[in-house]
Amino acid sequence: MLQQQIRESMKNAMKAKESIKLEVLRGILAACTNELIAQKRKTQEKLSDDEIIVIVARLAKQRKDSIEQYRAGGRNDLVEAEKKELEYLKEYLPQMMARDEIKKLALIKRDQMTLAEPSQKGILMGALMKDLKGKAEGHDVKAVVDEMLG
Template sequence: MSIKEKIMSDLKDAMKAKKTDELRVLRSLKAKILEKEISERKGGEASISDEQVIEVLMKAAKQRKESIDQFEQGGRDDLVDNEKQELAIIESYLPEMMDDDEIRSEVQKQIEQMGASSMADMGKVMGVMMSKLKGKAEGGDVSRIVKEELSK
């Protein structure tokens, strides 16, 4: 079952069980996935791959994390809790994310393979790493670790 199919199935289940919070998040995800499908259409029918669905989910998760930071700074704990619940639902559909040590290991291998030695090589390393770790790690984490490794 694809991620999109799982979301649609869980949406139906949430409707039947009258889980309003989960239902709101799943409807939002469904809308974002449909938007992506429409943007991918080139005159005919188009369906999107799991990778593209993961991109949509990662973007939604990133938006929730940014909202959590802003609400915490504003002292809006009620909204922070709501965003954290939504983030947990979204993350349940994402594949397991790599931790910093795993990312660092991959970055070190890539730097060694490319012979990168300074911050001037960061763009080259980042280009390869982002395509390699797409859907497995957040860009901000990869960028931070690449900077750390090239600054040594």
């Protein structure tokens, strides 16, 4: 479904002559094709929505890293271009959880697993990431765990 939605958005971007959006959408589809090739599957196959979300998240992370690098290098023109691309990518990602929501789940999980020592951060972090995969940013989960057991 998501792959079809991306193709429809691509058609609309072509008609509206939105070159940056079109470039981003083509990049997503190319990354999907590359993923199929890497998995030794036929390129005509369709990826599941979950697989596409993982790919788009990877592309978004690359944009975030590029923004940091360009900002450190003083290239504000490129920072703005990457931010624009990141906004288009975020349209295809699920909404991420807020830290407050993560903290509530972390407290419940910590109490269930009876964890209290700072040395047990990894155990809690692993359990939370398994539950929150694709729903929360890893650095937010880490910050909550560090705050609780740090």
